[in-house]
Amino acid sequence: MKDAVEAVATVVETDKPEGIRLQKVLAAAGVGSRRHNEELIDAGRVRVDGKVVREQGRRVDPETAVIEVDGERVVTRTGLIHLALNKPRGVVSTMSDDQGRPTVAELITEFGSHSGLFHVGRLDVESEGLLLVTNNGDLAHRLTHPSFGVPKTYQVEINGPVRKETLRWLRMGVQLSDGPVRPENVRVIDQVGSRVLIEMVLHEGRNRIVRRLMDEVGHPVQRLLRTEFGAVHLGNLRSGRARHLTRFEVGALHSAVGL
Structure with a gap:
């Protein structure tokens, strides 16, 4: 009897569906409510790994799936941070400085620990304006690689x-x-x-x-x-302040470098 129960438990565990429901993944990424996302799927406006998905309840891995809504990439990997910072003059484009000069890290403390975050490209100490900060290594590498030519x-x-x-x-x-x-x-x-x-x-x-x-x-x-x-504009972001990139900005940056 014990062996039979263990066998059933093994089958149940083996048959457990993998991944997370697509509409839930989209909701977590800020696309809309689950009901709204179900309507998007019904309308054929959602692609997963290049293929249109109309199946409700389709399960995906948010860490690896390439998901698009109306042709726009939706980044669903968890734990990623994408910031826009308006760097003031006199701040060094680095996360730490052995000369004691003010750094990028000091301007983003409100977003939690800067461990794992790094700036994308550089602005010299006398220059000001838009600097991207992220822990998304793949994106940062491509954004700064000359072959992608991001404007x-x-x-x-x-x-x-x-x-x-x-x-x-x-x-x-x-x-x-x-x-x-x-x-x-x-x-x-x-x-x-x-x-x-x-x-x-x-x-x-x-x-x-x-x-x-x-x-x-x-x-x-x-x-x-x-x-x-790229698709990120400084806008009215005040000097010395930072903000999270929008879902659309993150998706556009990924699309620009083929991710």
């Missing part, structure tokens, strides 16, 4: 006037000591007296690339602010 937008304050020939030179590309650099877009967005504000979009993140570029064309940077990193 970054900067506002560059310089002393003018700026000649049309200089703008044309920037748009055509400038040869630096470590190779050429060609911004995707360069335009003057404001000019007051001798102050000129230029918006520039780059697809690479070499060390001090914007400052070296402007030095080369004879207009050293007076102030440098990064306003966009």
Whole structure:
């Protein structure tokens, strides 16, 4: 009798379905209520690993499944943190500094322990603006790898006037000591007296690339602010503050680098 009970228990355990119901995974990822997610599935708007799912109750592994809603990636891995930080001037783009300078880690204490978190790319100590912070190593690696060319937008304050020939030179590309650099877009967005504000979009993140570029064309940077990193915009985030990325921002970043 005992052997029979143990055998039944083994069968029950073996037949236990694996994974979590898709609508529950979507709800946990912030897509909507379970009922709303069931409607999305019924409408054929949800894909799992590239295939449309219409089956209610389909179970998935949120750690490994690639889930999309209306073609937009929904990141469902647990324990991931994705932050946007408005780094002030004078803060070092590092989690610790042996010289005692203020660091990125000191600005994100409200989000808990910074153990495992790291910044994506860098902004030099005098530069300001958008810096991504995460514990998602796969995403961070791809976002900073030059082969993916994720665009970054900067506002560059310089002393003018700026000649049309200089703008044309920037748009055509400038040869630096470590190779050429060609911004995707360069335009003057404001000019007051001798102050000129230029918006520039780059697809690479070499060390001090914007400052070296402007030095080369004879207009050293007076102030440098990064306003966009891929699909993430600085918006009205105050200097020194951080926020969680939205589900849509995280999904767009993953899609941009093929994850």
